[in-house]
Amino acid sequence: xxxxxxxxxxxxxxxxxxxxxxxxxxxxxxxxxxxxxxxxxxxxxxxxxxxxxxxxxxxxxxxxxxxxxxxxxxxxxxxxxxxxxxxxxxxxxxxxxxxxxxxxxxxxx
Amino acid sequence: xxxxxxxxxxxxxxxxxxxxxxxxxxxxxxxxxxxxxxxxxxxxxxxxxxxxxxxxxxxxxxxxxxxxxxxxxxxxxxxxxxxxxxxxxxxxxxxxxxxxxxxxxxxxxxxxxxx
Numbered sequence: 001x002x003x004x005x006x007x008x009x010x011x012x013x014x015x016x017x018x019x020x021x022x023x024x025x026x027x028x029x030x031x032x033x034x035x036x037x038x039x040x041x042x043x044x045x046x047x048x049x050x051x052x053x054x055x056x057x058x059x060x061x062x063x064x065x066x067x068x069x070x071x072x073x074x075x076x077x078x079x080x081x082x083x084x085x086x087x088x089x090x091x092x093x094x095x096x097x098x099x100x101x102x103x104x105x106x107x108x109x
Numbered sequence: 110x111x112x113x114x115x116x117x118x119x120x121x122x123x124x125x126x127x128x129x130x131x132x133x134x135x136x137x138x139x140x141x142x143x144x145x146x147x148x149x150x151x152x153x154x155x156x157x158x159x160x161x162x163x164x165x166x167x168x169x170x171x172x173x174x175x176x177x178x179x180x181x182x183x184x185x186x187x188x189x190x191x192x193x194x195x196x197x198x199x200x201x202x203x204x205x206x207x208x209x210x211x212x213x214x215x216x217x218x219x220x221x222x223x224x
Contacts, residue, residue, distance in 0.1 A: 032211040043201050043215035044152070046110070051211075088151065092211050095140075101151040 001026050006089055006100030015109050019076040023089035023100045026070065032092040033065050035074045038102070039085045047087075048074065079107045111136040111206055113216035121222045127190045130219045132202030134183045140205040141179060142213065143187045145198045152201065158185040192223045 006023045013019055021035075031052055036044035048063040050056045050072075056063045062075040072091075076083055084107050089100040112135040122128050132141065141158040156164040156177055164177035179185040189196050199220050203213045 034212055036215075041218075041220070043113075043217045046212055046214060049212055090213070097142075097154075097213055099152045104149075 003027060003098040004089060004091055004100045007103055008101050010104040010106055012106045012108060013079055015079060015081060015107055017079050017107070019074075019079050019083070019105060019107075021074040021076075021087050021089075021103050021105070023072050024070055025072070025091055025098075027091075027093070028067065028070060030091040030093045030098075033063070033072050034090040034092070035061075035063055036088040036090060036099075037085045038088060044088055076105075079105075081107050081109050083107050111138075111204060111214045113202065113204060113214055115202055115216040115219050117219060118217065119220040119222075121224065122192055123224055124193055126192055127188055128192065128221060129186050129188045130200055130202070132185045132187070132216055134204045134206075134214075136183070136204075137207035138182050138204045139207050139210055141185045142203045142205075143175070143177060143185070144201040144203065146201060146218070147198050155187070155200075158187075158202075189221065192221075194223045197221055197223045 004025045033050045035048040037047045038044040050063045053065050053067045060077045064073040086102040086104045088102040091098045114133045116131045143155040144152045154167050155170045156166040158179040160179045176188045199218045201218045203215045
């Protein structure tokens with residue numbers, strides 16, 4: 001079983017839609033959770049960082065961690081064509097990072 | 110956050126040759142890493158670059174093929190040796206900063222094509 005699972009998509013939505021991106025993980029010891037955004041032909045860019053459970057909001061982006069379900073989510077409100085990218089979740093514990101496979105998002109104008 | 114630069118940004122190389130990729134971080138760094146990313150795929154960790162000692166390689170990657178140096182805290186190189194077309198990929202360096210050791214920041218990547 002992989003440490004972290006992520007639906008690869010692609011996910012296609014109309015501009016203005018609310019997007020929900022999700023990952024599940026297997027090890028309840030994880031405490032640090034991240035979302036990266038990767039545009040085509042670019043390196044991953046740290047988008048959101050969350051410690052432990054709960055929600056964190058930054059503009060149109062909300063990261064949510066449900067440790068009881070071992071489930072993390074990234075919500076994008078009022079999605080824009082510029083949000084079209086691949087989104088990778090990442091978990092960190094004991095000096096080791098685990099990355100999801102990435103979900104490709106396409107926001108259509 | 111940090112600014113991480115990589116050189117070259119892309120290259121086209123002949124089979125059997127070697128390419129060295131450089132990575133420079135503009136902040137205080139604890140750990141540096143090298144990843145490979147095939148088009149449309151996720152990240153595969155090649156090795157952790159240790160300052161002043163041999164890199165720590167992941168399963169499936171060996172020092173003879175991917176020698177890594179890290180002569181100081183903020184600089185590292187990855188060499189892809191005796192290249193074959195299967196080595197065509199994006200190579201990314203990343204760093205954990207001294208100010209935020211529970212996240213990683215990535216460079217822009219080096220796009221390598223081997224003919």
